[in-house]
Amino acid sequence: MAADRIDIEMQDTGEFLALIHTDSGTSELVLMLSDAEDATDGVLANDEATARAVVEFMLKHQVSSDLPERIDITDLDAAYEGAIESIRDLRQ
Secondary structure, three states, rough: OOOOEEEEEEEOOOOOEEEEEOOOOEEEEEEEEEOHHHHHHHHHHHHHHHHHHHHHHHHHHOHHHHOOOOOEEOOOOOOOOOHHHHHHHHHH
């Protein structure tokens, strides 16, 4: 199910809270992006645009209610082939 709205709030350096609003309710997801620049050789940054792109990428693979509570950018890179490039494209 596609999100009607995604709100991103910076919680701490490298940590973002994503609120994913759909017709069936709101899901919360914590994004750990502190290693984004190092893990992606500078392709992605530790910023709100990357956080939003990560959520959009994940919603292409899972419905919001099935997403894990926390996502670390290094785990995402290991779990999905081509994830970094796809997220980079979603940022633009």
